[in-house]
Amino acid sequence: MSEVTANTEPVATRERTVEGFVREYLRELNFGQGVDLSRASVNDQYLALARTVRHYLMVRWLETLRRQSELQAKSVAYLSAEFLLGRQLDNALLAADLTDIVEEGLAGLGISLDTLRQAEVEPGLGNGGLGRLAACFIDSLATMNVPSIGYGIRYEYGIFRQTFVDGWQVEKPDSWLTLGSPWEFPHPEMAVNVSFGGTVEDYEDDDGTTRKRWLPGWSVLGVPYNYMVPGYGNGRVNTLRLWSARATRAFDLEIFNSGDYAQAVRAQTFAENISKVLYPEDSTPQGKELRLQQQYFFVACSLKDFVDQVLPKDFDLTNLPDRIHFQLNDTHPVIAIPELMRILVDEKKWSWDDAWSVVRQVFSYTCHTLLPEALEVWSVELLGRLLPRHLEIIYRINEQFLVGLRAAYPDDELRARRMSIIAEFPERGIRMAHLATVAAVKVNGVAALHSQLLRDKVLHDFAEYYPGKFTxxxxxxxxxxxxxxxxxxxxxxxxxxxxxxxxVTDLDELRALEPLAEDAEFRRRFREIKAANKRRLVHLLAERDGIVLDPETMFDVMVKRLHEYKRQTLKLLHVVSLYEQITSGALDPADVTPRTFAFGAKAAPGYRMAKQIIGLINAVGRTVNADPAVEGRLTVAFPANYNVTLAETLIPAADLSEQISLAGKEASGTGNMKFMLNGALTIGTDDGANVEIRELVGDENFFLFGLTEPEVADVVERGYHPTSYYETNPQLRHALDLVASGAFSDGDRSVFEPVVSNLLHEDRFLVLADFQAYADAQARVDAAYADPEAWTRSAIINVARAGFFSSDRSMRDYLDRVWHAAPVDPSA
Structure with missing residues (x-):
């Protein structure tokens, strides 16, 4: 097809045809990228395509904003430090119903849509499940016609790009902005001023009332970058607003002219550090301070933006609870509570009681953990130095809270100490989960078991004091x-x-697939699709990482953040045990189901043990994959830099989903749901959402093993001795001894000694206690996989019963139980 003259007619008024798309695309290529088709690079072609597709969505977006401004319907503001969006092109094409038109139009120009898909760089604006969940939620809210806005941080460098050097994780910057970001709309004219440091003084206002005035020490600007969040098939496009930090005075010409070039841009460098990197390593005081700066920065920008720019100028803030609900996604945004108090009391001149009444109606808190160390505590010294007015407000909130608490429990001062927002030991600190719970309308966990443990253990005192607050x-x-x-x-x-x-918008419809589990022809077609997905993954990993896999093997997959409680070591010990048994002659290779063990995980840069485990997984993989004794039976694959893009190919290829965290430690998980929806069977403990998956699919379609949460608590209380399991279980002992011998480290026993020593002498997450139960469950997996018809039947039932795990259902639950907001009729 020859180049077509660009059409200046607005996209909204043009017929949605191949010809119309081609005209718009070439116009964007010529006048947006400044190149013609013959000289356009792949990146030019991709950027032009992205901007062309977004044109088709922008009319809907502007109309959504206009109608919301008119209606002022109650909205949801989702405050999250992470939004792990994945690539945007295909999602935008789907929402705009343009995939076929675009594919045909590009083909006529000699361009492959698949090639341009691969050119897109995924923005790594999240660490894992928390950010992926946030992205799912805003997608569902848009699809369900719920007015909403997501607020977060536009990290210049997102979650690091993981590489391996000799099998050890090395972090590289995630330079996702290098080649351009066509899905964002910067608005520097809407920048928000955010202050830090300084002092607080008393003064009398015009009415003679003594008030507080914050005199900040320094400030930065928050520049908003808007992203479209299109709903599926309904015309709604909501907004995700991410904030980027800039200096209030970025450049000092006088200093520059004096020759001190570094000092001339120091303010710019200092300010931009705030939004430079996702989760700066916080083992140093400077790292901790930067994290707190990030958290306050984005919530201060977001609240200021909503109050001053989203709401009408004449809006009566006493009606704020009828207009907005702020959802705090974990403890990262909890500093928003004292910030809104500061806005109402200090800036709007409200009384404390009036402000507190409104604040207590507009926030809810989602807790995503059961690990005490994951509940943030900020030192009083740091918070007071960085946010002195907020510290005063938190102290007053706590004083008021303790008065009521002591009235309810007059003879229980220990309870008051336990529940106080201010912790006294090991240093005086602000317990952010306590602050969130005191102020929130609702506090929710993220799976049935997790929410129960939240009430019974993690926040037990609060659940007794606020019995209606937890859900x-x-x-x-x-x-x-x-x-x-x-x-x-x-x-x-x-x-x-x-x-x-x-x-696609009512996942419960999948229930109609259940009878087809008994249909041999449907099972055959289902298996063929799984086989094709495996071949697709094999091709991708060969090109992307040089990893060679056999698609005829069982794909046994464990992909999630590397943390000891998720127990990648348990999976690895099973691999080592099988390897040891085959190479020692204890097990005939012919009796072993051919398996590809696929791992995907990143370790936090400062998490030394997690990095050791990654090194061990790769070392075991090198040895196993090179040993002819297990060739065709055992293969270990650990592609670097697991992300949403890789997940979209890997998850559909999986046969077995590994969800093996210690019972009582995983809040929910969402990877388990993705595998289930794509026809993988689960081997797992009764933990997090595994419990609900097993209840839905039945024990016969789930490989359950391991201690239950009460049994874990009992073992720990009686005193856990991991060496006793090592001494009494020959397979476990041989596997650990093989690692300790240096068999996977060129004979150097010291390399992985920390991992072995940790398992034998601490084993905080009871890996050794659950090893035999896990090995037995894997034997059941082998037996089931040997019957392809029965395995496929179970896989189909998993898919058919996955409807409950749609984020659309999650949003309905939030709307009913927490937010009390409603979808808005698109025709209203």
């Missing part, structure tokens, strides 16, 4: 990205047999 909202995933887009084969089959795509 559960089990996590969910968006079926648009994690089935419709990531698994086109299965998606197409589901649509064909159900007769429509209604399931």
């Amino acid at each position: 559960n909202v089990t996590n969910g995933i968006t079926p648009r990205r994690f089935l419709r887009l990531s698994n086109p084969g299965l998606s197409g089959l589901v649509t064909e047999v159900l007769g429509s795509e209604k399931w």
Whole structure:
């Protein structure tokens, strides 16, 4: 197709045709990128395509904003330090219903849509499940026609790019902005001033009332970058607003002219550090301070933005609870509570009681952990130095809270100390989960078991004091990205047999697949799709990482953040045990199901043990993959830099999903849901959302093992001795001894001694206690996999019963139980 003259007619008024798209695309390529088709690079072509597609969504976006401004319907503001969005092109094409038109139009120009898909760089604005969940939630809110806005940070460098050097993790900057970011809209004219440091003074206002005035020591600007969040098939486009830090005075010409070039831009460098990197390493005082700066920066920008720019100028803030609900996604945004108090009391001149009444109606808190160390505590010294007015406000909130608490429990001072927002030991600090719980309308866990443990253990005193405040909202995933887009084969089959795509927005429709588990022809087609997905993954990993895999093997997959409680070491010990048994002659290779063990995980840069475990996984993989004794039976694959993009190919290829955290430690998980939806069976403990998965699919379609949460508590209370399991279990002992011998480290026993020593003498997450139960469960996996028909039947039942885990259902639960907001009729 020859180049077509660009059309200046507005996209909204043009017919949605291949010709119309081509004209718009070439116009963007010529006048947006400044190149013609013959000289355009792949990146030019991708950027032009992205901007062309966003044109088709922008009319809907502007109309959504206009109608919300008119209606002033109650909205949800989702405050999250992470939004792990994944690539945006395919999601935008799906929402705009443009995929076929674009593919045909580009083909006529000699361009492959697949090639341009691969050119997109995923923004790594999240660490894992927390950020992926936030992205699923805002997708669902848009699809369900709920007015909402996401608020977060536009990190210049997101979660690091993981590489391996001799098997050890090395972090590289995630330079996702280098080649341009066509999905964002910067608005420097809407920048917000954010202050830090300084002092607080008393003064009398015009009415003679004594008030507080914060005199900050320094300030930065928060520049908003808007992203479109399109709903599926409904015309709504909500907004995600991410903040980037800039200096209030970026450049000092006088200093520059004096020759001190570094000092001339010092203010700019200092300010931009705030939004430079996702989760700066916080083992140093400077790192801790930067994290607190990040958290306050984005919530201060967000609240200021909503109050001063989103709300009408004449809005009566006493009606704020009827207009907005702020959801605090974990403890990172909790500093928003004293910030809103400061705005109302100090800036709007409200009384304390009036302000506190409103604040207590507009925030809710989602807790995502059961680990005490994951509940943030900021030292009083640091918070007071960085945010002195906020520290005063927190102390007053705490004083008021303790007065009521002591009245309710007059003879229980220990309870008051336990529940106080201010911790006294080991240093005086602000317990952010306590602050959130005191101020929130609702506090929710993210799976049934997690919410129960939150009430019974983590925040037990608060659950007794506020019995109606705690609820559960089990996590969910968006079926648009994690089935419709990531698994086109299965998606197409589901649509064909159900007769429509209604399931894309009502995942409970998948229940109609259940009878087809008994249909031999459907099982055959289901298996063929799984086999094709495995071949797709094999091709990707060969090109991306040089990893060679056999698609005829079982794909046994464990992908999640590297943390000891998730127990990658348990999976690895099973691999080492199988390897040891085969190479020692204790096990005939012919009796071993051919397996590919796939790992994907990043370790936090300062988490030494997690990095040791990654090194050990790669070392075991090198040895196993090179040993002809296990060739064709055992293969270990650990592709670097696991992210959403890789997940979209890897998850549909998985046969077995590893969800093996110690019972009582995983809040929910969402990877377990993605694997289930894509036809993998789960081996797992009764932990997090595993409990609900097993209840839905039945024990016969789930490989359960391990101690229950009460049993874990009992073992710990009686005194856990991991060496006793080592001494009494030959397979476990041989596996650990093989690691300790240096067999995977060129004979150097010291390399992985920290891992072995930790398991033998501490084993905080009871890996050795659950090893035999896990090995027995894996034997059941082998037996089940040997019967392809039965395995496929179980896989289909998993897919058919996955509807509960849609993030659309999660949003309905939040709307009903927490936010009390409602969808807005698109025709209103």
